[in-house]
Amino acid sequence: MSSDAPVLQQTSEPAESAAAPSRLARYARPMLGVLLPLTLALGWEFLVWRGWSNGRLVPPPSRVFATIVDLARSGELVRHIAATLWRVGLGFAFGVVAGTLLGAISGYWSLARRLLDPTVQALRAIPSLAWVPLFILWLGIFETSKVVLIAVGVFFPVYLGVMGAILIVDRKIVEVGRTFRLSGPAMIRRILLPAVLPAYVVSLRVGLGLGWMFVVAAELIGASEGLGYLLLDGQQLGKPAQILAAIVIFAILGKLTDWLIEIAAAPFLRWQDAFGRTRGA
């Protein structure tokens, strides 16, 4: 449009000068969040270093870090991380598949929703950890019961997310599909799927968070390897540095896997016109 040109020129200059501080802000803002924990950690390190505290129950960061390095050297760390990742991955996969399928069915087909949803909601009301004894009885103490527990934890947020997202798809957009006479499958593929994708990604991330929560529970109950085992081992043998090391690794892995989902979904969500987008979040 030729009429756009002068307007564009007018606005481009202030926009450019505004870009410089915003670039600075982009790096500075995350740093703000690190400030508090960093200060606390360094402060504690300093206190222990000066000998004002022995740091036996609350080991300073350097000792936690040394523990991680030790574990890594012996190859223990990789073994534990692999065991935990494998459980979370498997449980997450099962939970996501089941949650997506049932959620989609309940969302799309109201008869199924009437049949299914009350039961699912009732099950959801049970604290998932209450299943643990039963799972152990049914499935044994080994991998299966752990994976199932994680899958159960992942299932509910994904199910709810998918069903809810389908139910609130804008009728106006569905009507566009209807006017072009889309068949059922085409309607799902071309309208419903893209419309629910943003909410779906959120539910996956919530599900993954619960998956990490439940893997700790599962491994605390009985395991010979895994990060949860490191926690328990640290408690029983009085090694707080090992507990903190495991916690730090949990935090890193949790953040990392969450970030992976975000990265994987980003190309499909570029179209979004949302509040969060404009904030560079």
Added chain:
Amino acid sequence: MLALDRVSKTYPNGVQALARFSAEIRQGEIVAIIGGSGCGKSTLLRAIAGLDRASSGTVILDNEAIASPHAKIGIIFQEPRLLPWLSVADNIGFGLADAPAAERREKVARALERVGLAEKAQAWPRELSGGQAQRVAIARALVPQPEVLLLDEPFSALDAFTRRDLQDHLLDLWADTRPTLILVTHDVDEAVVLADRVLVMRPRPGRLFDQIEINLSRPRDRNSPLFENFKRSVLTSLDRSLDRSVPDRDATQGPGQAMWW
């Protein structure tokens, strides 16, 4: 030809939105529907589009009863309703999914050119202005070349200047294939600029009140005295339609006695 035969619609909540609406609309005719708020204009359009079913009466297009969306009927809503996850070009090509890719690309490119948005082909809908988005919606509805195009207050959210621009655009596009246009509007000016015939509706229950033939050649001069005359006729009719003391006339009368008063 599009024949509406005593189309009535009562919503489940008991509101009688439309009562025995009959009209015959020639292929290629441009009909404007005007009337007070809530007199069933959107209801009528949705029944013609096959989006909602009439409670009774029939909509017949070329000897075929319309009960669900039909390939020959396109609709443009008050909002653009673009799919936010598709680029402008993909939005325009939405109705051509079954066509071969090359043909689709070519038709979309031509439509983009036609609505003056060629350089926005790869833009996201969120990057368009309101007027641009509505032009994309028009292109999307026209690309499958419908025989009948329904427009429900398509320009009402736009400023007067953009609205005029789009009205001219619409006429331009209409001249390509001459589909039947049925346009709901609140804007008397718009009705007289575009339409061959203006149908005036009356509320509670929604029904046909009057029809006015606009015998003006195109392009129409918005400032000519004749144009003003037609505007005044439509306005007067509209006023009377809202005046409860004015009795219904037989709405099934032919268009010949349009200016009976």
